[in-house]
Amino acid sequence: MPQCKYGDETTRATAKDRTIRRHNKKQCICYDVHQPSSRQDDAKPATPIVEGVVATSGSDANTDTYTISSDRAWGYNDFCEFIRSKGQDPDKVSFRWGSTSTPSGLFFNKINDVKPLPEAVTEASFTAENLPGLYAAAEASTPKPKHSSNKRATVIVWADPQIGKTGRRGGTKELIERSTAIRDRLDQHLAGKDLQRILFADAGDGIEGFESGGNPMFTNDLSLAQQLDTYGTEMFKFINLAHYHAPVTVAGIPSNHAAWRCGKQNLGRPADDLGLLMHTQVEYRTADRGMDVQWVRPATYDESVAVDLIGTRIGLVHGNQFGPGQAVAWWEKQTFGAQASATADVLVHGHYHTFSANVAGRNPHTDRQRWCLGAPTLDNGSDWFRTVAGRDSDPGLLVFDVTDEGFDLASLTIISA
Numbered sequence: 001m002p003q004c005k006y007g008d009e010t011t012r013a014t015a016k017d018r019t020i021r022r023h024n025k026k027q028c029i030c031y032d033v034h035q036p037s038s039r040q041d042d043a044k045p046a047t048p049i050v051e052g053v054v055a056t057s058g059s060d061a062n063t064d065t066y067t068i069s070s071d072r073a074w075g076y077n078d079f080c081e082f083i084r085s086k087g088q089d090p091d092k093v094s095f096r097w098g099s100t101s102t103p104s105g106l107f108f109n110k111i112n113d114v115k116p117l118p119e120a121v122t123e124a125s126f127t128a129e130n131l132p133g134l135y136a137a138a139e140a141s142t143p144k145p146k147h148s149s150n151k152r153a154t155v156i157v158w159a160d161p162q163i164g165k166t167g168r169r170g171g172t173k174e175l176i177e178r179s180t181a182i183r184d185r186l187d188q189h190l191a192g193k194d195l196q197r198i199l200f201a202d203a204g205d206g207i208e209g210f211e212s213g214g215n216p217m218f219t220n221d222l223s224l225a226q227q228l229d230t231y232g233t234e235m236f237k238f239i240n241l242a243h244y245h246a247p248v249t250v251a252g253i254p255s256n257h258a259a260w261r262c263g264k265q266n267l268g269r270p271a272d273d274l275g276l277l278m279h280t281q282v283e284y285r286t287a288d289r290g291m292d293v294q295w296v297r298p299a300t301y302d303e304s305v306a307v308d309l310i311g312t313r314i315g316l317v318h319g320n321q322f323g324p325g326q327a328v329a330w331w332e333k334q335t336f337g338a339q340a341s342a343t344a345d346v347l348v349h350g351h352y353h354t355f356s357a358n359v360a361g362r363n364p365h366t367d368r369q370r371w372c373l374g375a376p377t378l379d380n381g382s383d384w385f386r387t388v389a390g391r392d393s394d395p396g397l398l399v400f401d402v403t404d405e406g407f408d409l410a411s412l413t414i415i416s417a
């Protein structure tokens with residue numbers, strides 16, 4: 001059956017489209033069907049139709065519909081006023097409205113399907129029900145650590161766990177076992193160090209996500225929501241352990257696997273990263289448990305961050321911003337752009353799933369040699385990286401100290417399971 005090119009009320013035709021349809025015989029196949037009000041041979045009195053769709057959100061039952069008679073046709077503002085009189089905020093509901101005249105000169109003002117707009121995702125939406133792992137982990141928070149004035153601080157670089165992915169090292173079960181073993185060794189490593197502070201640097205790709213190419217439906221063993229909960233839980237457990245030893249600063253940055261994206265296309269701003277969303281969720285937990293934890297993340301449109309750690313600046317960036325082996329070249333350019341990492345003494349990155357260390361000139365502000373450190377991975381194996389670069393180092397956690405003399409090379413170690 002041919003369709004009217006202007007659609008009908010059910011196909012979201014605009015009021016203007018419908019008016020054209022009703023007045024133009026040549027353009028409208030349903031001209032005769034719809035009985036336009038302006039036709040001279042119309043036997044009925046004129047029945048001008050004033051209508052407009054403000055918003056629609058499906059056609060659920062349990063929605064409010066009203067017809068109000070009046071001596072005039074209502075406009076949009078009248079309907080908003082009416083909604084207010086019913087105790088609802090017109091900005092927070094969707095509704096359809098229209099007016100029809102009657103032969104007696106009265107108008108029927110109709111408002112249909114008044115219903116609340118879908119709630120935006122807010123922090124309140126993240127409850128124990130949808131982040132069960134994180135909430136359970138937060139119950140076992142460590143007590144506030146003692147403060148020390150010892151001139152030593154430790155940096156823990158947590159990079160690329162890509163939670164949810166299965167690879168040659170296994171799936172989520174193996175990742176959690178490995179993570180737990182690494183935390184035990186980290187605990188021993190930190191014991192007796194008398195640290196002034198610990199920086200937990202999350203170098204990104206905390207989750208595998210579903211938009212990174214290949215077919216993640218077959219290579220992931222967790223849904224996106226499960227990945228986020230497990231990521232938050234693992235992050236909390238590392239921070240919680242560190243907090244047993246010293247006050248903690250947590251730094252996070254956006255990354256390619258955790259970005260809000262559709263295929264290769266990033267959506268939103270760098271700050272809309274799902275990993276950073278989980279940083280906010282874990283921050284709520286460390287705050288409501290009264291823990292001594294500070295949180296640092298980049299400015300909304302920045303992708304790197306720098307943290308002052310007892311006088312040494314640690315820069316953090318994921319690594320997808322530069323090609324393999326190009327970290328130092330990228331860092332040099334940051335200096336001219338005056339980005340967060342421009343003044344760093346040590347730049348730390350992930351993304352390349354393999355440990356690397358390079359000297360990178362001298363910091364004119366401190367006259368100290370600068371270091372650029374690539375972190376090994378914590379994931380289940382990256383066939384992508386093995387294919388591209390031919391190597392994929394053993395999984396491990398990069399840990400090093402800074403003292404009042406700056407980066408302490410002798411302290412650098414990789415803790416593996």
Ligand SMILES: [Zn+2]
Nearest residue numbers: 160162205351
């Ligand atoms: Zn990665």
Ligand SMILES: [Zn+2]
Nearest residue numbers: 205256257351
């Ligand atoms: Zn990456």
